[in-house]
Amino acid sequence: MDPALRSSLQRTVRGTVTTRPTELNRLGRDASHVHGAPGAVVRPIDAEDVAELVGWARQHRMALVPRGAGTSLDGESVALGGAVVVDLSGWKGIGDVGPGDRSVRVGPGVVNRALHTALEPAGLFFPPNPGSWETCTIGGNLGTNASGPRSFRYGPTRHWVSEVEAVLGTGEKVRLGRRVEKRSMGPDLLQLFIGSEGTLGIATEVTLRLAPRPARRTGLALPLPVDASLGRLARALARAPGTGLSAVEYLDEFSAEGLVVGRGARWATGSPLLLLEVEGEDTAESAVHIVRVSAALRASGILTEPTVIEEADRLWSLRGENGRVLDERLGPHVRDDVAVPFDRLDELVAAVRTIALDEEVRVYLFGHLGEGNLHPNYAVDPASRTADRIRAALYAAVLRLGGTISAEHGVGRVKREFLGHELGTTAVRLLRAVKDACDPDGILNPGKLYPSGPPTTGGSSPSPSGGGGGPGRPASPSGAPSRPERSAPKRGRRARSR
Amino acid sequence: MDPALRSSLQRTVRGTVTTRPTELNRLGRDASHVHGAPGAVVRPIDAEDVAELVGWARQHRMALVPRGAGTSLDGESVALGGAVVVDLSGWKGIGDVGPGDRSVRVGPGVVNRALHTALEPAGLFFPPNPGSWETCTIGGNLGTNASGPRSFRYGPTRHWVSEVEAVLGTGEKVRLGRRVEKRSMGPDLLQLFIGSEGTLGIATEVTLRLAPRPARRTGLALPLPVDASLGRLARALARAPGTGLSAVEYLDEFSAEGLVVGRGARWATGSPLLLLEVEGEDTAESAVHIVRVSAALRASGILTEPTVIEEADRLWSLRGENGRVLDERLGPHVRDDVAVPFDRLDELVAAVRTIALDEEVRVYLFGHLGEGNLHPNYAVDPASRTADRIRAALYAAVLRLGGTISAEHGVGRVKREFLGHELGTTAVRLLRAVKDACDPDGILNPGKLYPSGPPTTGGSSPSPSGGGGGPGRPASPSGAPSRPERSAPKRGRRARSR
Numbered sequence: 001m002d003p004a005l006r007s008s009l010q011r012t013v014r015g016t017v018t019t020r021p022t023e024l025n026r027l028g029r030d031a032s033h034v035h036g037a038p039g040a041v042v043r044p045i046d047a048e049d050v051a052e053l054v055g056w057a058r059q060h061r062m063a064l065v066p067r068g069a070g071t072s073l074d075g076e077s078v079a080l081g082g083a084v085v086v087d088l089s090g091w092k093g094i095g096d097v098g099p100g101d102r103s104v105r106v107g108p109g110v111v112n113r114a115l116h117t118a119l120e121p122a123g124l125f126f127p128p129n130p131g132s133w134e135t136c137t138i139g140g141n142l143g144t145n146a147s148g149p150r151s152f153r154y155g156p157t158r159h160w161v162s163e164v165e166a167v168l169g170t171g172e173k174v175r176l177g178r179r180v181e182k183r184s185m186g187p188d189l190l191q192l193f194i195g196s197e198g199t200l201g202i203a204t205e206v207t208l209r210l211a212p213r214p215a216r217r218t219g220l221a222l223p224l225p226v227d228a229s230l231g232r233l234a235r236a237l238a239r240a241p242g243t244g245l246s247a248v249e250y251l252d253e254f255s256a257e258g259l260v261v262g263r264g265a266r267w268a269t270g271s272p273l274l275l276l277e278v279e280g281e282d283t284a285e286s287a288v289h290i291v292r293v294s295a296a297l298r299a300s301g302i303l304t305e306p307t308v309i310e311e312a313d314r315l316w317s318l319r320g321e322n323g324r325v326l327d328e329r330l331g332p333h334v335r336d337d338v339a340v341p342f343d344r345l346d347e348l349v350a351a352v353r354t355i356a357l358d359e360e361v362r363v364y365l366f367g368h369l370g371e372g373n374l375h376p377n378y379a380v381d382p383a384s385r386t387a388d389r390i391r392a393a394l395y396a397a398v399l400r401l402g403g404t405i406s407a408e409h410g411v412g413r414v415k416r417e418f419l420g421h422e423l424g425t426t427a428v429r430l431l432r433a434v435k436d437a438c439d440p441d442g443i444l445n446p447g448k449l450y451p452s453g454p455p456t457t458g459g460s461s462p463s464p465s466g467g468g469g470g471p472g473r474p475a476s477p478s479g480a481p482s483r484p485e486r487s488a489p490k491r492g493r494r495a496r497s498r
Numbered sequence: 499m500d501p502a503l504r505s506s507l508q509r510t511v512r513g514t515v516t517t518r519p520t521e522l523n524r525l526g527r528d529a530s531h532v533h534g535a536p537g538a539v540v541r542p543i544d545a546e547d548v549a550e551l552v553g554w555a556r557q558h559r560m561a562l563v564p565r566g567a568g569t570s571l572d573g574e575s576v577a578l579g580g581a582v583v584v585d586l587s588g589w590k591g592i593g594d595v596g597p598g599d600r601s602v603r604v605g606p607g608v609v610n611r612a613l614h615t616a617l618e619p620a621g622l623f624f625p626p627n628p629g630s631w632e633t634c635t636i637g638g639n640l641g642t643n644a645s646g647p648r649s650f651r652y653g654p655t656r657h658w659v660s661e662v663e664a665v666l667g668t669g670e671k672v673r674l675g676r677r678v679e680k681r682s683m684g685p686d687l688l689q690l691f692i693g694s695e696g697t698l699g700i701a702t703e704v705t706l707r708l709a710p711r712p713a714r715r716t717g718l719a720l721p722l723p724v725d726a727s728l729g730r731l732a733r734a735l736a737r738a739p740g741t742g743l744s745a746v747e748y749l750d751e752f753s754a755e756g757l758v759v760g761r762g763a764r765w766a767t768g769s770p771l772l773l774l775e776v777e778g779e780d781t782a783e784s785a786v787h788i789v790r791v792s793a794a795l796r797a798s799g800i801l802t803e804p805t806v807i808e809e810a811d812r813l814w815s816l817r818g819e820n821g822r823v824l825d826e827r828l829g830p831h832v833r834d835d836v837a838v839p840f841d842r843l844d845e846l847v848a849a850v851r852t853i854a855l856d857e858e859v860r861v862y863l864f865g866h867l868g869e870g871n872l873h874p875n876y877a878v879d880p881a882s883r884t885a886d887r888i889r890a891a892l893y894a895a896v897l898r899l900g901g902t903i904s905a906e907h908g909v910g911r912v913k914r915e916f917l918g919h920e921l922g923t924t925a926v927r928l929l930r931a932v933k934d935a936c937d938p939d940g941i942l943n944p945g946k947l948y949p950s951g952p953p954t955t956g957g958s959s960p961s962p963s964g965g966g967g968g969p970g971r972p973a974s975p976s977g978a979p980s981r982p983e984r985s986a987p988k989r990g991r992r993a994r995s996r
Contacts, residue, residue, distance in 0.1 A: 101840040101870065102736055123737065145682040156680050158689075159657055174924040180837045181736075181869035182654050183902040184643040184693055185917065186909050186947050187932060189925055191656075191689030195682055212739035238600055238679075239621065241710035242779035281740035281790070288783065339678040342599040371679035372599065404681040411684050422683060426672040430687055433935035437928050449684050 001039040001082070005060060009084070012056040015044040027067065027085045031132070033332055033382040034075030034413045038065070039082040043090055047204040050167045053086065054202070057443045058171065065445045066198040068109060068137030071130075073335055074406075075413030076144055076197045080447045086202060088139055097122040102210045103162055103179055108139025108203045115208075124210040127154035130408070131323055139203050144410030145195035149247035149277065149319070152238075152370040154211060156408065158194050163207035166193065168200065169439025179207050192434055197410055198445040200438040214279035217246065218286050220293065223271035226253060228302060231345035233274070234369050236300030238342065243296065244289035247277035248370025249319055255366040255377075258325040274302075274369070275319055326364060330379045334387050336394060339373040340403030351397035352376045358393075359386055373407040395421065411449045420451050499537040499580070503558060507582070510554040513542040525565065525583045529630070531830055531880040532573030532911045536563070537580040541588055545702040548665045551584065552700070555941045556669065563943045564696040566607060566635030569628075571833055572904075573911030574642055574695045578945045584700060586637055595620040600708045601660055601677055606637025606701045613706075622708040625652035628906070629821055637701050642908030643693035647745035647775065647817070650736075650868040652709060654906065656692050661705035664691065666698065667937025677705050690932055695908055696943040698936040712777035715744065716784050718791065721769035724751060726800060729843035731772070732867050734798030736840065741794065742787035745775035746868025747817060753864040753875075756823040772800075772867070773817055824862055828877045832885050834892060837871040838901030849895035850874045856891075857884055871905040893919065909947045918949050 001009075001019055010017045018024075018041040028036040039062070044050045057064050063083035070077050079085045091107030094115060102124060106115060112126070112133040119125050129148040130136055140146065142164070147156040154160070163177040177183075177190035193200055224233075230250065237248050256273040276293060280286035326333065340348045349365065356363035356378060367374035376394060380386050395405045395418050405422055406415055420428045428451065435442075435450060499507075499517055508515045516522075516539040526534040537560075542548045555562045561581035568575050577583045589605030592613060600622060604613060610624070610631040617623050627646040628634055638644065640662070645654040652658070661675040675681075675688035691698055722731075728748065735746050754771040774791060778784035824831070838846045847863065854861035854876060865872035874892060878884050893903045893916050903916055918926045926949065933940075933948060 101733060103839070123739070145686075147680055147682070151680055155653075155657065156682070158686065159653065168924070172924045174928075175922065176925060178902050178920070179839050179900055180871075180902050180905065182645055182649055182837055182866075182871055182905045184645070184654070184904045184906050184908050185902060185920060186929060187690040187694045187698070188643075188656065188692070189690075189921075189928055192685040192687075192928075194686070196685045200685070212737050214739050235599060239710050241621070241712050242783065285740065285783075285786065292779070339680055341601070341677050368680075373678075373680055402677055404676050404678050404683060406682045407678065407680045408682050410682050419683065422676070423687075424673065426666070426670045427674060427687055430672075430690075430932075430935050431684060433931060434685060434928075437931035 005062075006040060008060070009040060009042065009056060013042055013044055013053050014049050015042060017042050027070065027087065028079060030070045030072040030075060030077045032073050032075045032078070032335075032412070032414060034078045036065075036075075036078040036080045037082060038079035038085045041085040041087050043087045047165065047167060047173060050086070050202050050204055051171055051173060054167050054169065054171045054443070057084065058169075058441050061441065061443070063443050063446050064202070066108075066139070066143070066202045068140035068143075069111065069132070069135045071132040071136040071140060072144060072412060073337070073409045074411065074415055076410050076445075076448060077140065078413065080413075083446070088202075089137060091139075091204075094118050097124060097210070101179070101181065102212075103207055104210060105205060105207045106138055108137060108142070108206055110138045112136050112138065112141060119210065120213070122210075123213050125213045126160060126208050127151070127211050128157040128160060131320060134320070138206055138208070142194050142203060142206060143197050144412075145408070146410075147368075147373075147408035149249055149368055151408070152248050152368060153246040153279070158191060160209045161190065161194055161206060162209050164190060164193055164203050165205040166201035166203045169441065169444045173204075174201070177207070181209075195410065197412060197449050199435060199449050200444065202444070214244075214246075215281045216279065216283070216286050218278045218280065218290065220276040220278060220290065222274040222276070222297070222302070224250075224274050224302065226272060228272070229300075229346055230349055230369060231342050232300045233297075233302060234345055234372055235342040236296045237276075237293070238370055240292060240296035242289070243292045244279045244286070245276060245293060245370070246279045247275070248368070249275040249366070250369035250374070251275065251319075251322065251366040252364065254362070255322060255326070255364045258322070258329060322366060326377055330364075330377070332382055334376075334378040334380055334382045334390060336376045336378070336391065337367075337373070337407050337409040338376070338394065338398045338403055338405055339371060339407035340398060340401045342372050344401040344403065345369075345372055345374075347401055348374065348398065348403065351401075352394065355390055355393045355397070359390055361386065361390065368407075371407070372403075413448055416447075416449055417451050419449065503560075504538060506558070507538060507540065507554060511540055511542055511551050512547050513540060515540050525568065525585065526577060528568045528570040528573060528575045530571050530573045530576070530833075530910070530912060532576045534563075534573075534576040534578045535580060536577035536583045539583040539585050541585045545663065545665060545671060548584070548700050548702055549669055549671060552665050552667065552669045552941070555582065556667075556939050559939065559941070561941050561944050562700070564606075564637070564641070564700045566638035566641075567609065567630070567633045569630040569634040569638060570642060570910060571835070571907045572909065572913055574908050574943075574946060575638065576911065578911075581944070586700075587635060589637075589702075592616050595622060595708070599677070599679070600710075601705055602708060603703060603705050604636055606635060606640070606704055608636045610634050610636065610639060617708065618711070620708075621711050623711045624706050625649070625658060625709050626655040629818060632818070636704055636706070640692050640701060640704060641695050642910075643906070644908075645866075645871075645906035647747055647866055649906070650746050650866060651744040651777070656689060658707045659688065659692055659704060660707050662688060662691055662701050663703040664699035664701045667939065667942045672699070675705070679707075693908070695910060695947050697933060697947050698942065700942070712742075712744075713779045714777065714781070714784050716776045716778065716788065718774040718776060718788065720772040720774070720795070720800070722748075722772050722800065724770060726770070727798075727844055728847055728867060729840050730798045731795075731800060732843055732870055733840040734794045735774075735791070736868055738790060738794035740787070741790045742777045742784070743774060743791060743868070744777045745773070746866070747773040747864070748867035748872070749773065749817075749820065749864040750862065752860070753820060753824070753862045756820070756827060820864060824875055828862075828875070830880055832874075832876040832878055832880045832888060834874045834876070834889070835865075835871070835905050835907040836874070836892065836896045836901055836903055837869060837905035838896060838899045840870050842899040842901065843867075843870055843872075845899055846872065846896065846901065849899075850892065853888055853891045853895070857888055859884065859888065866905075869905070870901075911946055914945075914947055915949050917947065
């Protein structure tokens with residue numbers, strides 16, 4: 001970063017400013033293959049500081065990229081082409097859950113697992129538990145509407161946020177939502193903010209809704225026939241009442257094998273696995289729930305009885321290791337995330353495998369079966385042309401099946417050129433209108449989420465918005481179902497004095 | 499309506515057009531005191547017809563007001579000043595719930611109760627059950643993000659919609675959302691549409707999420723001490739795990755008396771009532787749930803044991819009669835709807851009663867206690883100055899307590915001038931930007947939801963937007979906490995050819 005610019009930045013914020021190359025390199029990555037080249041890292045100390053920072057960025061046409069733990073999987077939190085990283089990982093405040101309701105105020109940098117621990121004494125918990133829950137931050141969870149196994153019972157992050165305090169790209173401080181259990185005050189702007197990947201504003205405080213914590217969580221494991229119909233299975237479990245099921249996870253035989261080898265697990269290798277989590281208040285209740293799960297499985301045509309394995313902590317640590325085990329085995333690879341309606345699940349599985357055969361690449365398939373959400377992991381360099389072809393073919397298949405190309409990871413850099421294929425031209429136009437209202441200069445996390453092509457504000461986007469042609473290049477849309485984007489109406493750049 | 503205009507309307511749509519005075523009068527009302535004077539009633543036959551209708555409205559600068567059963571409580575569905583009613587109550591199609599997932603496609607005119615009945619064979623149900631569930635439509639439920647007793651367990655309508663097909667105010671057909679269990683494709687535009695009260699677009703098809711139907715619903719009733727702390731009670735029940743509680747309803751002694759007299763109920767009159775609904779799969783499970791509810795009540799300091807009364811149908815028919823009983827006793831009166839955090843509930847109750855004393859008006863208080871959502875019903879003409887003062891004082895108190903002035907009824911005509919008091923200037927600006935992007939000519943349900951004052955599109959709003967000065971006049975904002983609205987930036991009217 002230009003020294004004069006750096007010193008004006010340092011004069012503007014009360015927090016620290018860093019341009020150390022090791023720091024820039026470390027914070028220029030997330031869990032994807034997208035690499036950025038931040039110009040600086042700023043650690044603002046409060047909302048006022050964030051507002052000053054935004055003012056500076058507007059004045060100097062510099063891009064800002066808010067960041068938590070950098071666990072995003074599609075480049076969401078990567079600062080491209082000299083953008084300034086706004087590191088909020090130090091904002092770890094957790095408010096009291098004393099005499100209030102089922103809610104807690106937290107800083108955006110609070111780690112999901114730390115929150116879980118802090119809430120235990122109150123008998124409450126924050127349900128969303130993404131795969132990265134041990135390190136990911138609440139701010140990041142909001143940014144991508146992250147989810148995880150327990151969304152089977154509890155729904156996504158979107159359902160568990162009641163209020164966000166944020167600084168918009170205009171510099172305005174705003175409170176969206178309200179710390180109440182229900183509200184009908186028109187269109188829900190808070191829900192625009194969740195999943196916006198730092199492109200509309202920077203969250204400075206978050207109020208979360210909480211659920212009563214069940215006394216017991218029992219893990220179940222069940223080897224499946226290789227040819228089991230996942231669609232019938234998912235539907236049977238999702239529609240069974242009174243099971244206390246909080247997670248319905250699937251691992252294909254290749255993914256399961258990596259977890260099982262040398263770990264003394266009781267199930268046979270060579271089979272796909274169904275992992276279940278059942279909640280209950282005592283052993284008797286858990287036993288009843290498990291009987292109902294068994295009945296639902298039998299009704300679906302899966303005749304084997306489930307085996308109760310270790311308590312859920314062990315189950316989830318196994319399941320949670322899945323990503324690491326694959327990383328060790330495969331190195332960098334395509335980690336995707338799609339969902340289809342239950343009645344199209346078997347077709348999805350077939351399409352995933354056909355693509356692997358066509359490209360002569362091995363695929364590991366696992367995910368949140370109970371919600372029709374699978375993670376196809378292709379053993380191929382995610383920055384390669386083969387990976388581009390695989391993604392294009394996968395998304396085309398998913399859209400043909402009426403599904404979504406991102407169930408819980410977000411859009412980021414990797415999927416942005418496909419956004420319009422799923423949403424359609426009109427919805428993309430509306431998203432751009434929202435972006436324009438919140439961030440008229442396009443300073444917030446440019447090059448993410450919204451497709452390239454016609455710029456939001458008629459050519460006023462700052463230099464980083466084009467992104468790099470380097471390793472962070474977007475996935476090629478070639479091969480995907482083609483719908484031309486209609487140009488947004490060109491407008492003159494708005495005056496800054498609003 | 500001008501005969502030439504009427505005949506051009508008739509030529510435009512394939513559905514029927516009516517201008518019979520009795521019909522206009524009947525469809526010029528909802529369940530509030532707001533009365534309108536529609537210019538015509540149109541019953542389009544499909545989405546294409548709706549798109550043609552919108553094109554006609556834009557061309558002739560005529561306002562359109564989509565309408566289901568007209569059960570809205572704040573004038574949401576009332577056509578003001580000559581607007582055209584778009585009657586969708588005939589769109590009663592219910593799709594198959596066969597081999598698919600936990601979802602169903604319906605027309606916006608399907609009645610909530612009819613859907614409930616249709617889904618029974620599949621063992622599924624649509625959880626939101628507003629007080630008017632026997633007559634209200636799904637389209638109306640979406641329009642106001644309606645809720646009802648079971649949102650205690652299941653959340654509001656907002657959580658139970660996966661996809662909407664709509665025609666925007668621009669005439670564009672759009673699909674928002676997706677028929678999948680989870681999705682992270684950026685900001686959730688679908689959630690903008692839900693609660694938008696017909697001001698952004700007209701829904702032509704809705705895909706709902708469904709829940710497994712529990713086998714048993716048990717109703718419990720419990721007389722409460724007059725001075726019971728509602729805050730402690732709500733918090734204890736909301737935070738207790740494993741209770742199967744699906745509804746936590748409160749009726750003060752005056753509301754309860756009206757239901758009890760002459761009905762042979764087993765509880766004593768003169769007490770406030772707590773009505774609970776507990777879900778379970780069999781009698782044993784229900785018994786366990788009830789034991790846990792009793793324990794939670796004891797822990798809250800309410801020592802009496804709950805009495806199991808009749809099955810839930812009878813309980814809910816009693817609870818459902820509450821509105822009718824009050825209407826019979828009081829005639830037209832103020833039916834309000836507010837929510838606060840649990841730790842402010844006792845202060846809310848005190849404020850509600852103080853306002854009644856100050857205005858020398860009787861108040862009946864009941865509602866969804868388990869979510870901090872109460873309905874203060876003041877025995878006063880809702881169109882009177884006293885009613886205006888009561889509303890202003892109530893909303894000021896609610897906002898001081900960090901609550902919301904609409905938990906489940908919506909904004910409509912009655913609360914629109916208060917929207918900015920709760921949301922703040924910036925959020926209102928964002929809402930207007932969304933409105934502008936969806937309905938640039940302001941033809942959809944003008945005079946609702948958004949505060950009057952600076953028009954959305956710089957003076958281009960059609961004639962009905964000002965609304966009548968007659969019985970539909972907006973509640974006066976005087977006495978409420980005053981925050982000036984900042985003007986939206988003036989822009990020239992956009993070209994119609996987009």
